[in-house]
Amino acid sequence: MYYVGIDYHLEIAVVCITNEHGKEWKLVELPATPEGMDVLINIMKGKKYRVLGEAFTFSIDLHNYLIGRGITSDLVRPTDLVAITKCNKKTDKHDSRTIAWYLRLMDKGEIDLTPSLILRDEQRVFRDLCRLREDVADNLSVISQRMRSHMRINSEYLPVEIFGDRPDLGTKRVQQFVITEFGDDFTLQELLRQQAFYVERGKAIEKELEKCQYDTKAVELLMTIPGIGKLSAMELMSMIVDIKRFPDADSMRSYFGMAPRVRDSGETIHHGRITKQGDPMMRKILERAVSSHMRWCKESKISKMYNSVKTRSAGGVAMMAAANKLLDIIHSVLVNQRPFYS
Secondary structure (H helix, E strand, O other): OEEEEEEEOOOEEEEEEEOOOOOEEEEEEEEOOHHHHHHHHHHOOOOOEEEEEEOOHHHHHHHHHHHHOOOOEEEEOHHHOHHHHOOOOOOHHHHHHHHHHHHHHHHOOOOOOOOOOOOOHHHHHHHHHHHHHHHHHHHHHHHHHHHHHHHHHOOOOOOHHHHOOOOOOOOHHHHHHHHHHOOOOHHHHHHHHHHHHHHHHHHHHHHHHHHOOOOHHHHHHHOOOOOOOHHHHHHHHHHHOOHHHOOOHHHHHHHOOOOEEEEEEOOEEEEEEEOOOOOHHHHHHHHHHHHHHHHHOOOOHHHHHHHHHHOOOOHHHHHHHHHHHHHHHHHHHHHHOOOOOO
16 A cells, blocks of 8 residues: 655645555655646556545645546645644645655554545535625625614614614615615615625525525424524535534534633643634524524523523623534434424
8 A cells, every 4th residue: 555645736746655664655746737646646557545635725626636536535634734734844845745644644543534525516516605695694794784883873763663673674664764764875875785785696696505406304404493594504504514424413513613622731621712623604604593593592402501601701602602502403403313392
């Protein structure tokens, strides 16, 4: 068995090849193109080997090319390769040697190194659309906050007896009132136009999402959890992809950066802040779902967790504790394939 460590770059790929005993066999520099990977394949012709590289934007296409050619190839997060990220000696050759060293130890079971999930084409399209939809939601939230602030500063009030204490500025009824009553306020009208633009973009993205292939059964199960609507459920599944990837809720928590940092010194174990190593979009979706859940289920386990932690910690800590409780429920619902019952 040969172990191929590749340090991918934008234009070049530095390749180190070691044998099963860890002895370096070849060290070459190739173009970071499919043609360059063909050269590697020709070098390794007739040999049994595996390939490992760091997961970067410009390594994924070459990784997929190797997979398509039937080569066993994996990518790992750069943060998992501690010997590289914390090393003072940063050269391409050194990094490729270290990656090959990691691959050999991983193959022999001497270290636990989890390869990154590289999405298939349809999975990548689905996640990209979900990410675009999340961006639209963020923009609409910012515009809504700016509108409320602007109206308050300029004493432009909505009648409480008609719209209530905190009206939704996105409804046509409110928008028509704002256009009629405050039509001479250019800034407010411009914010309304921006809001209308993002609303239409959101609808267009949602139509594209409906065309995508996704786990409809999983989405339906997640929708049984109060606070999770169809869009949120779809976004969650774009992050999770396959619940079988996570043997338990703790592995899911760790993957998405929601587990606390642990420092173990002697008999003392200190739990710090969450690692935040995973995709921040997952945490954002969960926090939004928690906020929605607590509005409707004030006596649920999630709400009680939030209120309990908030009495002794900051709001952000309480929110993350509640999000972790929601993550436990999500994992249970998907693994057991049963709807949520409060």
